[in-house]
Amino acid sequence: MAEKYIHKDRLAVVVVGKAADFDKPLTSFGPVTTLNVSTPEPGTGKDAAPVASNPEGKALLAKIIGALGGEEKLHSVRAVQRKSSVLAKTPQGEMTLDVDAISVYPDQLWRKVHTPMGVMTMVATRSTALMAAPQGTQEMPSSQKQEMLKELKRDPIFVAQHADDPKFTFAAAGKAKVGEADASILDVNADGAQVRWFVEPQTGRILRSASQGVGMNGPAEQVLDYSDWKDFAGIQLASKAKVTRDGQDAGSTEVKEVEINPTVDPKLFQKPQ
Numbered sequence: 001m002a003e004k005y006i007h008k009d010r011l012a013v014v015v016v017g018k019a020a021d022f023d024k025p026l027t028s029f030g031p032v033t034t035l036n037v038s039t040p041e042p043g044t045g046k047d048a049a050p051v052a053s054n055p056e057g058k059a060l061l062a063k064i065i066g067a068l069g070g071e072e073k074l075h076s077v078r079a080v081q082r083k084s085s086v087l088a089k090t091p092q093g094e095m096t097l098d099v100d101a102i103s104v105y106p107d108q109l110w111r112k113v114h115t116p117m118g119v120m121t122m123v124a125t126r127s128t129a130l131m132a133a134p135q136g137t138q139e140m141p142s143s144q145k146q147e148m149l150k151e152l153k154r155d156p157i158f159v160a161q162h163a164d165d166p167k168f169t170f171a172a173a174g175k176a177k178v179g180e181a182d183a184s185i186l187d188v189n190a191d192g193a194q195v196r197w198f199v200e201p202q203t204g205r206i207l208r209s210a211s212q213g214v215g216m217n218g219p220a221e222q223v224l225d226y227s228d229w230k231d232f233a234g235i236q237l238a239s240k241a242k243v244t245r246d247g248q249d250a251g252s253t254e255v256k257e258v259e260i261n262p263t264v265d266p267k268l269f270q271k272p273q
Contacts, residue, residue: 051187056172058163060186060199065160067204069235074160077235079104079264083257089250099253102264105161109152110268124148125269137272150193156206157235159190167191178207178225205229206238220246232258 065071079102086097098114113120121132122140129145131138140148152158162168173185176198183198198208211222222245226238237258243250 051169051171051173051189053169054171057170057186060172060184060201060204061160061163061170063201063204064156064186064197064199064206065163065204067206067236068156068160071160071163073234074157076261077105077157077161078261080155080157081257081259081262081264082255084253084255086253087251094251102262102268103152103155103158104264104269105152105155105158107149107152108269109148122148123269124152128269128271130271132272153190153193154188154195156197159188159195162190165191181207183207205236222250233260235260 065074068074081100081102084099084101086099088095088097095116099111100114101109101111103109108125109123111122113122118134121130123130123132124140124145126149129140129142129148131140159168163170168191169187169189171187173187173196176183176185178198181200184201186197186199188195188197194212196210197206198210199205200207205226207226209224209226211224212219222243225242225244226240227242228238228240229236230239235258237255239255241253243252
């Protein structure tokens with residue numbers, strides 16, 4: 001049996017089958033395994049009804065903003081490029097994927113995934129949604145586009161930039177343990193994209209994010225546990241994350257490089273002729 005990697009939603013999918021069948025459409029393959037290829041930034045929250053902001057939530061958000069680098073520094077960020085290594089655990093075994101991602105606020109996301117079988121590129125903007133692989137380029141379904149744009153809204157830098165936006169709500173929701181650490185829970189609704197953050201109250205660091213994404217088999221809960229905070233041009237970010245999906249160990253991600261406000265070629269986000 002051979003393996004091939006195909007993009008599905010904002011994930012990579014490993015397809016198991018005969019090498020001769022790799023030019024067939026996705027529906028022709030056998031079992032598939034969904035891989036997370038997100039960089040270690042807080043993910044989504046369960047899409048329950050929005051909760052209004054409360055004073056405790058706004059206070060907790062202020063601590064997060066301070067931990068990330070401060071309001072003035074965060075508002076100067078227009079784009080971020082992250083280069084990461086993703087260790088994906090699948091029923092077929094472990095594999096390492098190199099991911100290069102560029103976020104241009106408020107609504108442009110580009111991601112290139114280097115796999116053992118070739119390179120995949122994903123682009124999502126308000127007007128464009130593309131998936132490109134060695135086999136060619138195709139339009140991304142609307143649901144996948146919207147999920148990628150929601151991912152951008154959940155970026156903690158972007159959320160911090162909208163602390164006073166009435167379309168964003170911040171509600172404290174009690175306490176929890178993250179490992180041995182005590183954490184305060186913050187439910188964020190980022191203009192319709194939801195995320196639950198578990199925050200270390202003393203430092204303002206986000207220790208964990210709870211997520212509700214879309215996988216091959218429907219909704220899938222994702223948890224990211226963060227560690228190894230580093231300074232990237234004045235922005236403090238976790239460089240490592242352990243990934244759990246539906247309660248199962250799904251691997252880990254590690255950010256190798258971060259560039260704040262990189263020079264971005266607009267052609268990256270344009271549909272090829």
